[in-house]
Amino acid sequence: MKVPVSWLREYVDFDLPVEELARQLVFTSCEVDRIVRRGVPGGDNLRHFVVGKVLEAAKHPNADKLQLTKVDVGDGEPRSIVCGAWNFGAGATVAVVTPGGVMPGGEFTIEKRKLRGETSEGMILSERELELGEDHAGIMVLADDLVAGTPLADVLPLGDDVLEIETLYNRPDLTSVYGIAREVAALTGGELKPMPGVEPARDGDEPFPVTIEDLEGCPRFIARVFRDVTLGESPAWLKARLSGAGMRPISNVVDITNYVMLALGSPLHAYDAETLAGGQIIVRRARAGEELVTLDGTRRELDTRDLVIADAERAIGLAGVMGGENTEVSGSTTSVILETANFEPLTVLKSGERHRMRSESQTRWEKGVDPEAAGYAARYASQLLAELAGARWTGETEVRGEIPAPPTIAFRPAYTNEAIGLDVPESEQRDRLDRLGFGVDEQWNVSVPSWRARDVRRDIDVVEEVARFRLEDVPATLPNRQAMHGRLTHTQRLRRQVEDVLVGAGLHEAYTYSLQPDDPDPNALELPVPLSSQQRLLRTTLSVGLIGAARHNVDMGNHDVELFEVAHVYLPVEGSKVPNERWRLGGILQGNFFRAKGIVEAVFEALHVEPTFERAQVLEGSPVGARVESGWVAQHGPVGLDGEWSAFELDLEELFALVPERILYRDVITFPPLRQDLAFVVDEGVPAGQLLAAAREAAGEELREARFLSDYRGDQIAAGKKSVAFAVAFQSPERTLSDEDATRLRRAVVEALATRFGAELRA
Amino acid sequence: MDSLAAVDWTAYEQEALKAIEGALSESELDDARVKYLGRKSELAQALRAVRDRESGMLLNGIRARLEAAVLAREHDLLRVAYEAAADSGVDVTIPGHPVRRGRLHLLTQIRREIEDIFLGMGYEVWDGAEVATTWENFDALTSDPGHPSRSQFDTFYLDDDTVLRTHTSPDQIRAMQQRTPPVYLVSPGRCYRRDTPDATHSPIFLQVECLAVDRGITLADLQGTVLQFFRALFGQEREVRMRTSFFPFTEPSVEFDVTCFICGGRGCGTCKHSGWIEMGGAGWVDPDVFRNVDLDPAEWQGFAFGFGIERIAMLRHGLPDLRAFWENDLRVLGQF
């Protein structure tokens, strides 16, 4: 919300410089994004802006489109000023800036200069030049009773500081200038003036039927009837304030509704009374198929959940959001129905969401407007309609449902100190609450004002009202703890270890999106309303994201692309939208199957887990792939990457379950090992891993080490066969093995491999 | 005594020392060693023949001194050899044999740093699920039905009751349900909001939640903890301040700022010339949140705070665009 400071000062006295006020508000009340100077730069500059009387006005001798004037600016020396406007003549009272004056924006200084051969000593000003409004068709003509030389700042709101405030969700009362004034009064101790608005004289008792069909959506509705309305422009001061607050002046009637909304926080709407079918208002839910063209010119298909304002025949406004074009106040309007009301926040919020609309009125209703403000707003708007549009107030109807009374809270001032760790004296607490409009009796029963009734309902909410003014004084202490333990879990330590192993192995860690365009699992959870088709599925594998990351690197011309990621995947669970979230390790790297397999083996080895690989088709289109405990490793098929690329993925929970709880010492020093190389000829289809596993099983504990050496086909080996060589080490922790022991163990291995795989020992 | 008498041992030692110290190469040294200390040397033969303690001491003394001399000369010769090599123009600026090495993602590095600071302060690290029920993500945190964060425009819904968590705060609820207080934890992880990606927004982002639940916790304890944490992260000179704010699940709620670690608080572009950097939201745990997880707010109090990891990374390392974190360009990943 934009708050012109002159407006704020109308409601509260304060001595602080604006910058200091803003700084303090940031701690106690709301964000202040910035302070902006609007209009004519202030200070000494203002003396150049004065009221002038036009003494003479005639066509410029050398230019058809210009006037040459003589203007009295009160110093006895009439100035000659060249002007482009023709909406005035001799005798007019005008706004003048003399040479030396700096114009709004601060970049342009008026100088004495020649225009088509005639000297111009200043400028006659339009509204737009003073940032008082949009009108630049002609210059501003002022009231004739003003004396030449009068400072313009005494007559017009020439310049102002504007606080740009962002209100918090729980403070809808700060979406009005008066609400902020109340806050400033509580903060500074300055005096808060009475709320603006005095009822004008009521002239008549016209009936105007109002029916509320949905009192929950609209607990209160006030319709006031005004006749003999003169539609026109608003006065300069009103336009200046609206512009300062960021709203465009439109016409006096519309401007008054906006002005009162900004002043008091309760949105209002004005209807052209002649356009209301049946001369009545009905508040109801929209009918199926009903349509409304809103004031922004958009045709909207209403939803039966939308709350609408209607006349006898049709919807004329989307309640709390925006009025309709069909009943808009226009140049021909002479009778006005003024609406102030209470609308239920969620109803307004949902309508706004459904129709993708945002309006000043809507943002206020959504957060919750003071239910009592409707009456004050009606009163103030009526006063202004009478004063500024010559309107006669001829009738009123109010319909009111159940509006719950604001709560009274039993409070304990010591609770403040218990919560914030700072001793705030009771007298200070009482004073602060009082200034904020709370009532506090002798027993500390706190009655909440209507404008805070939604947010302040419990004793802790009262604490905040006091605490927020003392945040700068809260000391820094630490919890007084009885026990301490800060450590990573076993799983978390292993996760870090895995990451470190991969970094040591040359891989860079990647972060890829959990939401993906595609997933191999057809049951992957899908967002009903994704942000884009690129992020619609909750992934069940890291591989898709990693392929994308690899491709990005290749496109960027990077070499040696080797990436891993440790992140969640989201496995669908039948009958639930809550997936089984698993920590996964995924990797992608340039190179064949064995490059990736080597990395996977390094991870297993670091964790003291012996992997077993079994050939399997784990990826679609993949030439080589294998399952391994907790996951897979494979060479990618065509995935849009040139050359050979391989990948792996391990489920970390499954993998970590295999990690031995503790490593027991094995004596490798006392008794020496006996080392031998063994080579077997087997059918080509026999996997080396199975030969090793069988050898281990046959020789038992004393086969301390069995390592794959080579896999050979060709000369000296029959077709369809291959030779597989291992290095083995026989060793016992209890004694030195003899040559006979070695022979026995070797025979056990040879016999087992011969029996199970038809393996023949080579020389 | 015969063998002793046959040799002038003083002369023998002199001669041997002269040969050892005069050796100009390893082979010359070896010759001298064999001649005066070897198995067939006069010294070795005399030692084998020695029968009395006095002679033994004399001969062993000579042997020890000669062996020490051999060792010393060996070192001399080696040093001379190395010095010669140093003169021969080896270019030590040529790279060593390459060793492949990767790097942790910057966000992981910072996440670990944050975790480690809290571990040091006696907090546990909590791993939370990213899919949450609306009860965990909103209701239990006393977010009212009209709060804008619940809207379909801000939150990814899987169905009416299930969302991608919009903050790490649902882990407060889960942790308080699963732990018996006192609870001190941090929960880092991915969160999701319907923000269109740009330089400072991403629909997926990383947050850290800190929760302390104990007896007698106050807002002052929050202030102290935040201060200690940010001093550990950004340096001991840092100060923090709290400003009023609103979150459904804390009361009072605050935002906290840290003095700028780029300019030290004097004002610079990073802190928008205010000297302060906004870091995150915090507050005293709302008593109704305790009630929602069946804890008695008269017995247990707590504070919570949360902040973004990307923001810290961007501020500290001067990264202008957070999309870089998700592009995984090796030229970027390799920098940190």
Ligand SMILES: [Zn+2]
């Ligand atoms: Zn700075």
